[in-house]
Amino acid sequence: MKDNPDRLSPSTLLARDFYLRPTLTVARDLLGCRLVRLEENGGRLSGWISETEAYIGTEDLACHGRHGRTERNEPMWGQPGTSYVYFTYGMHWLLNAVTEEEGFPAAVLLRAVVPFQGLEAIERRRGQQPRRSWTDGPAKLCQAFNIDGSQDGLDLCQPGASLQIHRGLRVPDKVVTHGPRVGLNNVPEPWRSKPWRFLVDEETIIRISKGEGS
DNA sequence: AGCACGATTAACT
DNA sequence: GTTAATCGTGCTC
Numbered sequence: 001m002k003d004n005p006d007r008l009s010p011s012t013l014l015a016r017d018f019y020l021r022p023t024l025t026v027a028r029d030l031l032g033c034r035l036v037r038l039e040e041n042g043g044r045l046s047g048w049i050s051e052t053e054a055y056i057g058t059e060d061l062a063c064h065g066r067h068g069r070t071e072r073n074e075p076m077w078g079q080p081g082t083s084y085v086y087f088t089y090g091m092h093w094l095l096n097a098v099t100e101e102e103g104f105p106a107a108v109l110l111r112a113v114v115p116f117q118g119l120e121a122i123e124r125r126r127g128q129q130p131r132r133s134w135t136d137g138p139a140k141l142c143q144a145f146n147i148d149g150s151q152d153g154l155d156l157c158q159p160g161a162s163l164q165i166h167r168g169l170r171v172p173d174k175v176v177t178h179g180p181r182v183g184l185n186n187v188p189e190p191w192r193s194k195p196w197r198f199l200v201d202e203e204t205i206i207r208i209s210k211g212e213g214s
Numbered sequence: 215a216g217c218a219c220g221a222t223t224a225a226c227t
Numbered sequence: 228g229t230t231a232a233t234c235g236t237g238c239t240c
Contacts, residue, residue: 183221
């Protein structure tokens, strides 16, 4: 029996154990999962996750955990399955899912999704740009899904949460590419070149979603 | 208190 | 390919 996307079933909601694994594994496995945003007004947005990056611990000099526990990065030290939403460049919000054991600062940055539900609301926020560019960047998807600091530190595993991630499309290894993380201009090696970015083509996601009849 | 810079984006040459 | 926008954060003095 197929998962019904409109049910938002608790059985498809990713459980805490999903996030309580090595961050690279979680980053890979989040590809094809469905990011769901429930707005205050009752609207629902969702999209297939198509790009992620892993940030792992205090040794990783690209990770916000590198300075130890601070007010901003506090959610990274919390239980796996927590949201970490932070503000950067004076204007952009970025969304992460916290991974691994509580007390270990690690998370997966959600860099892109392929819109699935709530196209009208997404267009309202991103319609001034070409459709291709509505949700193909970490700050773009936050703008499209109306995600900001009010969504920081939430439990993504709680049924009914305003932010959730559900099991979704099956994404085989052969369509996954990986490479260095983006935007780490001032980060020293070896961290700068760690191939901790995971990516699936939008076209491939669309093809898979049609094949699965979702 | 001051400062350099950022897990980015959009516009421009 | 290059660059302005725009301000919170964490570091240095």
